Amino acid sequence: MYNKKNLTTNMGATVGDDNNSITTKNPAVTTLNDVHLLEKLTHFNAERIPERVVHAKGAGAFGFFIVTNDLTKYTCANFLNMPNKKTKVLARFSTVGGEKGSSDTKRDPRGFAVKFYTADGNYDIAGNNTPIFFIRDAIKFPDFIHTQKRNPKTNLPDYDAYWDFLSLTPESVFQVTRLFTDLGTPDGFRHMDGFGTNTFIWYPNLDNYYYVKYHWKTKQGVKNFSNDAAMEVGGKNPNYSVEDLYKNIATGNFPQWDLYVQILTPKEARDYKYNIFDVTKIIYEEDYPLIPVGTMILNELPNNFFNDIEQAAFCPGSIVKGVALSPDKMLNARAVLYSDAQQKRIGPNFAQLPVNSPVFDINNYQRDGAMNTSTLSAPNYFPNSFGGPTPDASAIKPTLKIEEGDLAQYDEAVIAIDYEQPRRFYEELTAEEKQALINNIKGHLGNALKRIQYRQTAVFYKVHSEYGSSVANALGLDIEKIRYLAEVSDEERAKLTS
Ligand code: HEM
Structure with a gap:
């Protein structure tokens, strides 16, 4: 008879003994008819x-967003x-490069x-704790990652590969500079801001649309570790950030973030001095101030981490009415890629899992696949005359104007304007922050081959002569050589340092 407290097999039969497998008496030979043992193993x-x-x-929690x-x-x-x-929300914070068991205080951007x-329907903003990214074309993402x-031969982290790629990809220098300040080692997930990073579209109706950047501001205050503290804390407790989030929510100290947007009309976007679809660039707040939207409060821990966080699937393509994808080519690639990764990582019907499904029953003509639990049946095609679901034209997005439609692989060589924002970022650091930046770079880049140190330091010099000179001094590099390498073209620099 069913008793809620009884231990059962997967099929519901009560288990009589969960400590002793079925064996012969002496010696103990295990038999194949121990179905419970086999099922369990x-x-x-x-x-x-x-x-x-x-x-x-990473780690995550549920909560709500209030406008x-x-x-x-x-x-x-x-x-x-x-x-x-x-609106109910799920948030997941993460490091980027490390494996599931790696230390979560390491220098790395954080997912937000x-x-x-x-x-x-579900709307996902899969952003980072940085407003910019290392590369501006998705085709470079697998190489970057x-x-x-780990190096495929040594199975170890590889400083040469790390800096070889970055120094040969100077569009990364804003993100690299930011990452090597103490912003690269946040004190847990609660003490960092978040960003949508890519540019999105909002529209009130089919006649108007706006470009939008998201900013999440932590109400716990931004707090970072120094490089040494991050290493020490992470050495003692590689789950520091996961634990910090868990313990604070468990004790009722619910973390909160305010959401802001920067909004530009298409004309303002066209006239802005920086390309707002280039994910290595920011839009300055003095040009387009932050407009408050609402607050996110995380107040509910997942009951089962695997179900709710490990199987959670965030996808930049998961958007709702009122939101559209901008012509940001990184975003365009991301929008279609994540659900492919999730089909492979979780399974073709990952969207049916409770954590990923919308708050209402989905209605479409997709069927079958492994682990399907959908009750959708016939008809399974469209159009049909059997009362199946039909599209609603009010969900059509505004028409996006494309000014030059010629299809090609346009070269986005790094030019002078690409150094302006990292230069300003560097100039705005305090003396103490600059010192930390130089020390942090020294401790990391110093492990790479000398020729790669020269190449990367020349890129820092192109950002700012003081920046490049300070790194050169810290690493004991010849400053004249750095100056020369900073002057030549990217191709020439690559040749001279290969
Ligand atoms: C084109 C470049 C990029 C590609 C190809 C890419 C690809 C991926 C893939 C395959 C995943 C794993 C998805 C999963 O298995 O659930 C992922 C996760 C993630 N990506 Fe990207 N990514 C790119 C750029 C970015 C950028 C620019 C950001 C920040 C704005 C970002 C933020 C995230 C976050 C936060 C997650 C983790 C989401 C979670 O917590 O589950 N990615 N990315």
């Missing part, structure tokens, strides 16, 4: 799914349509992904 063998190919180490500002003139997104409106369970992971 074979299920155990299948417990793991692949970790995320990037952002493997504080009326922005209906910019977007018809249902979850933003009135002040005080609350939020899923809004809106009445119009390979240099952040």
Whole structure:
């Protein structure tokens, strides 16, 4: 008879003994008819799914987002349509390069992904704790990530590969500079800001649209570790950030972030001095100030980490009415790629898992696949005359104007304007922050081959002569050689340092 407290097999039969497998008496030979033993061991063998190919180490929690500002003139997104409106969210924070078991205080950008369970479907903002990225074309992503992971021969982190790629890809220098300040080692996930990083679109109706950048501001205050503290804390407790999030939520100290947006009309975007679709660039707040949107409060720990966080699938392509994808080519690639990764990592029906499914039943003509639990049946094609679901034209997005439609592989060589923002970032650091930056670079780049140190330091010199000279001094490099390498073209520098 079913008794809630009884231990059962997967099929519901009560288990009589969970400590002793069925064997002969003496000697003990195990028999194949111990179905419970076999079920228990074979299920155990299948417990793991692949970790995320990037952002493997992380933690997350549920909570809610509450609107504080009326922005209906910019977007018809249902979850933003009135002040005080609350929407359930899931947030996941992560490091990028390290494996699932790696230290979460290491120097690395942090993922900052939020899923809004809106009445119009799920909206995912899978951003980072940095407003910029290392590369501006998705075609470079696998190469970049390979240099952040283990060397295929030594199976060790590889300083040469790390700096070889970055120094040959000078568009990365803003992100690299930011990463090597103490912003690269946040004191846990609660003490960092977040960014949508890519540029998105909001629209109130089909006649107007705006370009939007998201900013999450931590209400816990930004707090970073010094390089030494990050290494010491992470050495003692590689789960420092995961534990910090868990313990604070468990004790009722719920972390909060305010969401802001920068908004530009298409004309303002066209006229802006920087390309707002280049993910290695920011839009300055003095040009387009932050407009408050609402607040996210994380107040609910996952009941089962694997189900709710490991199997969570955030996808930049998961957008709702009122939001659209901008012509940001990194975003365009990301929008279609993540669900492919999730089909491989979790399974073709990952979207049906409770953590990933919307707050209402989905309605479409996709069927079958492994582990399908959908109750959708016939008809399984469109159009049909049997009362199946039909598209609603009010969900069509505004038409995006493409000015030059010629298809080609356009060369985006790094030019003078690309050094302006990292230069200003460097100039705005305090003397103490500059010192930390130089020390942090020395401790890392100093492990790479000398010729690579020269190449990267020349890139720093191109950002700012003081910056390049300080790194050169710290690493004991010949400053005249650095100056020369900074003057020649990227191709020539690569040749001279190969
Ligand atoms: C084109 C360049 C990029 C590619 C190809 C890419 C690819 C991926 C892939 C395959 C995953 C794992 C997805 C999963 O298994 O669930 C992932 C995770 C993630 N990516 Fe990217 N990524 C790119 C750029 C970026 C950028 C620019 C950001 C920040 C704005 C970002 C933020 C994230 C975050 C936060 C996660 C983890 C989401 C989570 O917590 O589950 N990625 N990325």
